[in-house]
Amino acid sequence: MVKDPVEVYCRLRPLENRNDLVCVESLSNTMVQLVPPGGSLAHKYNSKEIQYTFRFVFDENTSQKSLFETVALPLVADLLGGKNGLLFTYGITSSGKTYTMTGTPQDGGILPRSLDVIFNSIRVLQAHRYVFKSDKMNGFDVQTIAEAMVEQSAEVPVTPKTPRAKRRDFELEWAERIQEETVISNIDQDSVYSVFVSYVEIYNNYIYDLLEDAPIDPIKPKPPQSKILREDSNRDMYVFGVTELEVKSSDEAFEAFYKGQQRRRVAHTALNTESSRSHSVFTIRLVQGPLDPQGAEVLQDKSQIRVSQLSLVDLAGSERTGRTRNTGDRLREAGNINASLMALRTCIEILRENQTQGTNKMVPYRETKLTNLFKRFFEGEGKVRMIVCVNPCAGDYDETLHVMRFAEMTQEVMISRATPIPSTPVSLGLRVGRGNLYREAVRKAKEEGGNLQELLAPGVYSLGAPFPDLMMFDDEASFECLIQFLIARKSRREVLLNDLASKQNTFRNQIIEVEKESLSMKQEIHILKMELETRRQQVRSLENKLSSTEHTTEILRQKVGQYERSKQTLEYELGEKEMLLNQGEQEKQKICVQMEDRLISERERMRKIMERRLAEKQAELEAKMCLTGEKIQQLREILNSQEDWEFLVGEGLGPRQLSSKSEPRLSCGPKATPVGSRSRNTPAMTSSHSDTKLNVEQTSTPSRSMAVANPRHKRSQSSGGEKWIDHRPPGSLEYGTVLQPVMKKKKSVSKLKAKDVTGKDAARYVLTHQEQDMDGEVETKLYKVFKKLF
Ligand SMILES: Nc1ncnc2c1ncn2[C@@H]1O[C@H](COP(=O)(O)OP(=O)(O)OP(=O)(O)O)[C@@H](O)[C@H]1O
Numbered sequence: 001m002v003k004d005p006v007e008v009y010c011r012l013r014p015l016e017n018r019n020d021l022v023c024v025e026s027l028s029n030t031m032v033q034l035v036p037p038g039g040s041l042a043h044k045y046n047s048k049e050i051q052y053t054f055r056f057v058f059d060e061n062t063s064q065k066s067l068f069e070t071v072a073l074p075l076v077a078d079l080l081g082g083k084n085g086l087l088f089t090y091g092i093t094s095s096g097k098t099y100t101m102t103g104t105p106q107d108g109g110i111l112p113r114s115l116d117v118i119f120n121s122i123r124v125l126q127a128h129r130y131v132f133k134s135d136k137m138n139g140f141d142v143q144t145i146a147e148a149m150v151e152q153s154a155e156v157p158v159t160p161k162t163p164r165a166k167r168r169d170f171e172l173e174w175a176e177r178i179q180e181e182t183v184i185s186n187i188d189q190d191s192v193y194s195v196f197v198s199y200v201e202i203y204n205n206y207i208y209d210l211l212e213d214a215p216i217d218p219i220k221p222k223p224p225q226s227k228i229l230r231e232d233s234n235r236d237m238y239v240f241g242v243t244e245l246e247v248k249s250s251d252e253a254f255e256a257f258y259k260g261q262q263r264r265r266v267a268h269t270a271l272n273t274e275s276s277r278s279h280s281v282f283t284i285r286l287v288q289g290p291l292d293p294q295g296a297e298v299l300q301d302k303s304q305i306r307v308s309q310l311s312l313v314d315l316a317g318s319e320r321t322g323r324t325r326n327t328g329d330r331l332r333e334a335g336n337i338n339a340s341l342m343a344l345r346t347c348i349e350i351l352r353e354n355q356t357q358g359t360n361k362m363v364p365y366r367e368t369k370l371t372n373l374f375k376r377f378f379e380g381e382g383k384v385r386m387i388v389c390v391n392p393c394a395g396d397y398d399e400t401l402h403v404m405r406f407a408e409m410t411q412e413v414m415i416s417r418a419t420p421i422p423s424t425p426v427s428l429g430l431r432v433g434r435g436n437l438y439r440e441a442v443r444k445a446k447e448e449g450g451n452l453q454e455l456l457a458p459g460v461y462s463l464g465a466p467f468p469d470l471m472m473f474d475d476e477a478s479f480e481c482l483i484q485f486l487i488a489r490k491s492r493r494e495v496l497l498n499d500l501a502s503k504q505n506t507f508r509n510q511i512i513e514v515e516k517e518s519l520s521m522k523q524e525i526h527i528l529k530m531e532l533e534t535r536r537q538q539v540r541s542l543e544n545k546l547s548s549t550e551h552t553t554e555i556l557r558q559k560v561g562q563y564e565r566s567k568q569t570l571e572y573e574l575g576e577k578e579m580l581l582n583q584g585e586q587e588k589q590k591i592c593v594q595m596e597d598r599l600i601s602e603r604e605r606m607r608k609i610m611e612r613r614l615a616e617k618q619a620e621l622e623a624k625m626c627l628t629g630e631k632i633q634q635l636r637e638i639l640n641s642q643e644d645w646e647f648l649v650g651e652g653l654g655p656r657q658l659s660s661k662s663e664p665r666l667s668c669g670p671k672a673t674p675v676g677s678r679s680r681n682t683p684a685m686t687s688s689h690s691d692t693k694l695n696v697e698q699t700s701t702p703s704r705s706m707a708v709a710n711p712r713h714k715r716s717q718s719s720g721g722e723k724w725i726d727h728r729p730p731g732s733l734e735y736g737t738v739l740q741p742v743m744k745k746k747k748s749v750s751k752l753k754a755k756d757v758t759g760k761d762a763a764r765y766v767l768t769h770q771e772q773d774m775d776g777e778v779e780t781k782l783y784k785v786f787k788k789l790f
Pocket residue numbers: 012013014060091092093094095096097098099100276315316317389
């Protein structure tokens with residue numbers, strides 16, 4: 001089978017602002033160049049200019065008409081010739097897709113021009129309305145004009161909701177539109193034609209019927225009912241239950257398109273969405289049936305009906321989500337647009353790979369509704385054409401680059417060329433030109449009067465050339481000529497009569513046969529009708545099941561989408577938290593290491609301090625021990641002194657109590673000298689501090705003398721809260737003998753009890769201790785203890 005590549009055309013739109021920087025320029029009729037402007041990703045990575053070649057490049061000054069004639073007119077001719085075609089516009093938002101497809105009333109785009117050309121070409125060849133009738137399964141039934149008229153008259157006129165207003169809008173906007181006048185002449189004149197249009201939009205991967213007459217409530221809008229895709233008996237995908245309007249003029253067809261656009265706009269405004277974010281598919285189906293032998297009516301044979309289709313698709317903008325900074329619903333929309341365009345891209349890539357490399361990969365048409373609809377064009381026969389719309393504005397460079405790449409790749413996909421169809425079903429023995437004969441006879445019958453059948457007869461049977469133009473003279477030659485003519489005529493008449501008789505005979509036999517056949521067929525039809533009814537019921541119930549399953553699937557799909565999105569969010573959050581946790585852990589470890597280092601150094605420092613203090617304390621202790629040893633030695637010496645003993649005995653102390661033997665002196669400290677006479681002057685154990693001091697002063701070597709026996713050495717002071725406790729021995733002491741701190745609210749006790757120091761009023765406790773120091777001076781020591789320690 002012969003295959004042709006997908007034909008890709010490029011159209012550059014004029015700049016919105018003349019002073020804008022451009023990034024695309026056309027080099028020739030087939031080549032454009034992309035120049036990376038400063039600031040684009042490509043410029044960042046030092047990309048060079050890139051050239052792209054297309055079948056044709058239309059620059060900014062190209063008119064709508066010339067574009068239509070180059071790109072769309074061949075497709076319209078194919079449609080009239082019974083072949084399929086697909087034409088779609090592709091590009092980013094505001095690149096001129098809609099302008100190219102629809103245009104303006106003054107300068108129509110491809111769609112209105114295509115409709116004009118179709119109706120210009122089939123004007124007198126149009127079938128009576130309802131002769132072709134949709135069988136609701138993407139096919140058509142045929143019926144006689146009489147049946148069609150009955151159906152038409154039985155049709156209840158539908159009153160549109162706001163017909164006048166809409167019509168007024170249409171008239172205001174488009175009624176004055178300039179029509180395309182091109183006519184395609186080489187179409188089969190022995191057929192009749194009907195045009196059906198449908199208009200759907202694919203939004204968020206749902207298909208909506210834009211010609212359905214369901215009212216839209218702008219106050220409380222309900223989402224319109226979406227349609228599903230089905231496969232017909234030829235395995236072609238079609239929108240099940242879509243409204244297909246039979247139109248009899250380009251105005252009627254364009255009005256239907258306009259109405260669809262209005263509905264689209266109202267629905268999108270009411271639902272706060274954007275129509276340019278949906279793909280719109282306007283489909284023109286041309287149904288063609290051969291005329292019967294008389295050329296009067298369409299042949300009542302469904303198998304002879306030919307249906308061709310031209311789909312005009314205005315794709316949504318192909319920009320990526322990042323650039324538009326969409327959020328929420330817009331992001332979902334953009335995601336769906338991108339998903340369907342990505343799916344289209346993937347299908348085209350795989351198709352190209354299968355074709356160029358001989359692989360047999362499955363093309364994922366089923367992925368989206370858009371690709372599923374396109375399947376019949378990519379897999380079937382016909383032409384596929386794409387117009388890449390480009391806004392040369394430098395700001396769109398990065399997106400335009402993607403568009404160009406996709407467009408270039410698409411050109412490599414091959415589509416099977418449509419098989420040529422014979423203009424008249426010769427196999428049926430139908431005569432060429434019967435249509436024109438019939439129409440001519442009708443015209444004559446109308447204009448000049450006469451019987452239509454008679455007027456038609458010469459077209460069917462002819463006795464030969466008309467009578468020769470002879471002057472009736474009495475000459476032999478003229479008679480001879482006339483005789484010859486009449487003989488020829490007679491013999492031709494006989495032949496024709498025989499032919500007629502045999503044909504009548506055959507026809508009669510055929511009628512009998514047909515009658516028999518018809519009888520058996522009627523019975524068969526009856527059985528089939530019953531079977532059909534049962535099947536229809538089954539189909540209906542299956543359809544119901546299918547739509548409820550589809551609904552459930554859709555809900556589940558949405559839920560899965562939601563879950564996936566929340567999963568992604570949670571994963572992202574988890575990732576962030578883990579990262580924070582890891583950072584915290586690392587921080588902790590760092591601090592631990594620092595603290596350990598500090599601990600070690602601190603320990604080391606403390607150890608050194610402690611060692612130094614210990615050494616100091618040891619030295620101090622040793623010094624004290626030496627002192628104590630000396631004191632003990634001095635005490636021994638005193639005890640050994642006889643005089644002292646006597647004095648002490650005289651004072652009331654028993655000799656046994658004080659008797660002692662000479663003790664060896666302690667080695668440390670200076671030699672102790674007994675207090676001797678000094679002691680004698682000292683009043684026993686109760687001597688005052690001043691006395692003691694006096695005694696000490698009298699001592700030549702006070703440091704070596706015995707410590708002054710100061711009865712106050714046991715005396716202590718304690719305080720609780722604001723009160724001080726004075727712990728002193730019984731009996732009064734001479735005033736001024738003891739050095740003690742002045743303490744307010746003190747409380748003195750002679751015998752210390754636990755409650756004095758643990759009671760709630762006694763927070764502090766002071767023990768006063770006095771002894772002679774190295775110089776013989778009385779040294780008073782105060783030991784303060786805080787309650788906390790008890
Ligand atoms: N070739 C052109 N000549 C003059 N004006 C143009 C041309 N192409 C586009 N425009 C203007 O540019 C504007 C945007 O064009 P259009 O709406 O067709 O873009 P789009 O690609 O369909 O955008 P979207 O994807 O948003 O539907 C319109 O105002 C249109 O009139």
